[in-house]
Amino acid sequence: MPFIDQLQYWARAQPHRSAVVVGPDRLSFVELRDAATRAQALVQASGAPAFSVIDEPNGTGLAVKFCAAVAGHGVAAVVDAAWPAGLKAAVSAKAGAWAAAQACPAPASGFQDGPPGSTFLLGLSSGTSGVPKAFTRSRESWRASLAQSARYFGVTPSDVTLAPGPMASSMNLYALGEALSTGSTFVSLRQFSADAALHAIKHDAVTRLVLVPTVLAVVARRGLEAGQGAGAVTSIVCAGSALPAEVLDLARQWAPHATIFHYYGASELGFVAASEAGVGAGYPCVGPAFPGVEISVRGSDGEVAGTGVCGSIYVRGPYVSNGYAWGDDGLAFNPLPGSDPAGEAWYTVHDQGFTDASGRLHVVGRASDMIVTGGVNVYPQQVEAELATAAGPGTVVVAGVPDTVRGQRVAAGLFTGTAGPAKTMAQLLAACRKHAAGLPAHERPTQYFALSELPLTGSGKPSRALLQAWISERDARAQRIH
Template sequence: MPFIDQLRHWARTQPHRAAVVVGTQRLSFAGLLDAAAAWPAPQPSAGAALAVIDEPDGTALAARFVGAVARDGVAAVLDPSWPQELKAAVTDRAVAWAATEAAPPASEPGFRDGPPGSTFLLGLSSGTSGVPKAFTRSRASWQASFAASAAYFGVTAADVTLAPGPMAASMNLYALGEALFTGSTFVALPQFSADAALHAVTHDAATRLVLVPTVLALLARRGLDTGQGAGAVTSIVCAGSALPAGVEELARQWAPRARIFQYYGASELGFVAASGNDGDDGTPCAGRAFPGTEVSVRGTGGLPAGPGECGSICVRGPYVGNGYAWGDDGLAFNVLPGGGASGGGASDGPWYTVHDQGFLDGSGRLHVVGRASDMIVTGGANVYPQQVEGDLEAVAGPGTVVVAGVPDAVRGQRVVAGLFPGGGPPGVAPLTAGQLLAACRRRAAALPAPQRPTRYYALTDLPLTGAGKLSRTLLQAWIGGGDARAQRIH
C-alpha cells in the first residue's frame, strides 16, 4: 500500500499523535500500526489474497484496511448500511474475482508497501439498487495521487481532516490514506448527522473538510442556523458532484477563513480537474487539468473537440485505475487511441473515459455538463439534468431541486423535477412545496422547451446514495413505485 512505509515512519517519529479518530474511538500512529499488524493476513485461495471488510465506521475498519493491504492483499470494504443479502452477493463476486487474479510477485515478507503495479483495492460503487460495480486500483496509482493531492491541497502533518461521509466510500478511504501519507489526523463519524459533524469540527479541531456538496450544504446551513461556527477549518475540499454556486456561498458565509477547493474526478479515473489553487476568476467550472493529468474532450469518431464543443471527457496520467472487476457494460470505462491533447500534449498513450460529457473553454478550463448515463433524451433532444437543476435552484435555493427523466410513451422520456422544501438559504424559513413549485415554473418558462419539467413532485427526503450523493436513479424508483417520499403536485 502506498502509505504503509509512511505510516511506519510516522509511528516512529510521532507515535502518540492521533492517526484515526471516529467518535470516541482513537488510535495513535503507533497504535494504528499495532492494531493493523494484529489482523490476520489475507489468505489467497488460488489467486489474489482478498480481505472483504465488513465493519461499522470506526477505528477497527481503518486498522483492518491498513492491515489487509500491507501484506500484498486486496481490500474490498463493504458499506455497513447494505442489507445482508447484498453483502453476501458482493462477497461471492469478490471471492470469484480474486480466484481468477494472479498473485503479486513474491516479495520480502513483512508489514510494508507492496509491489507498485499490484492491485490493492477492489472499490465498490455507491449505487442504490442491485450489486454495485467494482473497480480496481494499483498501489502506484494512489502513491502518485497522494504526492500530487497533498501538494495541490496543501496538506501537512499539522492538519486534521474530517471526512463526515461513510468510510467505505472511495473518496473517504482516499482521505484516510492521504492523512496517513502526510502524517496528519483523519476524523470520521460513527453515524452521520449535521450536528455530529459540527461537533467534530470543534471537538477534534478539524482544519480540513473532505465531503460532497450535499453534505457541505447541510453542515453550512445547520451551522449558520444554530451559530455553530467552522472553528479552525481553513480548507474545504468538495467532490463527488458539481459544487453549486449557492452551496459555495453558504460555505463561505459559514467558514469565511476557509479556502474552498473542488475537484472533478471518477473512481475509475482518479483526479481529472480541480479549482481553488490556480487563481481562477470565479467562473463556474470544474477547473484546470489536475497536476500530472492530461485532459482532452473527444467528439464524434473520437476526434478532439474544439473550444466550447461538447464531447466525452478523456484523461491520461498516473492516477487512472485498472478498470472493472465486474459490472462493466462496455460503456462505463473505455480506452481510446492516443495522440496529443486538444490543448496540446506531447505524450501518445491511450485516453480513458467514463463518458462524462463536457467541454474545454478557450482558457483550457474544463466544464462538466453531466454524466452520459444521466442524460435525458426527450423528443429527440438531449437534456442534462444538472443544467436544469442549476437554473431552477437560482430561484428556489440550493439543495431544493432534483431533476431526472422517467419513461414516456410519446417522448421516450419526460423531464420531471423533485422539489425538497427542506433546502434554501440559512436563517430563512424554507419555501413550502407550493412556493417552490410556483418559483420553479416561472423560471422554467424561460428555459428551452425540452428542458422544462413537465411534472413536479414534492419530496420528503432527498434521494441520496449511502455516500451522500444525489441519486436520480433513486428518484426514478420512488416515482415509478409510487413511493410516499415523492408526491406529485403538478
C-alpha cells in the first residue's frame, strides 16, 4: 500500500471495469496497470532516480504517471499544470535538490508498493505567491487513511466518484488513490464548468461527489436551473472550507437522495473531524474526531482549553505527514511545544476552534486569516456565514485590510455570479448591510467591494489573502462600492 498492490488486485479481479475517466478518455484497471507498469519500467531502465515531478493537465495520462511514479520506492510531486512556467520550474528545482540529498534505496523491482515507512509523495501546499511549501507523506499514512476513509464514507467497488477540481490538488489526488484502492471508478474533468460536471454525472452514472463547498454550490444551482437532478448520486463528500447552511440546503434540493458528509482536515494533518452534514448542529460544528484521530484544543500557553473555549487545534494520529521537505518557516505546521516529534506528538496547522460538551469540533478559521480590529479578534468565516444568510451562498468573502487606528478593518467582497440571476450588486450590497447592522460592531464590514470573480485558490477554496492583495493593489477585480 498505499494503493499499487490494490491496483494490481483489481486489475486481476475486474480487469475491464473503468478505473479512470476524464472526459471521453477512459482506462480500465488492467489498462491503467499495464500503462503504469511500462512507464515505470522505462524509468528504471534509464537509470534515473526514483523521483518524478509530474506536470500534466487533467487526464488519464496524469493517473498513469502518478501510479508509475509512486510504485516501488518511487516519490512523486504533482504540480498544477495551470501554474506559471516559472513557478513550476522553481518547484522542480527544489524537488530535485531535495531528492538528491536523500539516501534513496535502489528502486524496487516490479510494479508494487514500497516499504510502509518510506516517503512516496511530496505534497505541495497551496499559496498565493512564491514557491509553495512541500511536505512529505509516508506510504503508511495513506494506507491507514485510505482504509478508514473508505469505511467511513462507505466507498465500494460499485461506486463512481467525480472529483471535478484539479487532479493535482491534494483532496482530488487522494480521491484518485481512494478509488484505485477500493476498486471503484474515478472521474475528473478536463476543464471545470458546472455544465461539464452535470454532463459527467449523467453520462458516467456518478454515485459520489468529492468537492469543496464553493464548487458544490455552483454545480447544485446550475443543476436546479437546468432541471437536471443529481441522478445516481447518493453520497457527497465536502471539505476544504466551511459548509454554510445555505449551500447545504441548496445541495439537498438538488440531490435529495444523497447523504452529505462534511469533514475538516489539512494537507499536513490528513482527516481530523467529520460528520454527516447538518446532523445535530450547523456551522461552525464539523463533528467528532475522525476514526483513529485524537483532537486537543490548546491555548496560547499550550494548555488544554476548556469546553467552548477557542484555541489552536492540535491533532495526534496516523495520518499526519512527516513534515516539510522545504519551506518550513516554523509558522505553518508545528508540534506542541515540549512534545516529542519522534513519538506520538501533537501537531497543529494553527487553525482555530473549540470542542463542545459532546466532544465535537467547531472550526472557526485559520489564525493567519483572523482579523484583529481595535484589539478584538474577528474570524472572517463567521462573518461570511452570517452575511450569506442574507446574500446567498458563495457570494461573500471577508478579509482584514490595514487601518492606522484600529489595526485592521473588516472588508467584504461581494460576487453576484453565484447569487442567482435576479440579484444585482446593489441588491446584494443592501442585503448585506441590512443584515450586518445586527452583528456586533467589531464584526460589521466597514468597506464593501464588488468582485468580478471570486478570489479562490487553485483547488477552489476561498482565498482571503488573495482578496487582501486585490484590495491593497487596487486590482480591477475588486472595486470599492461602499
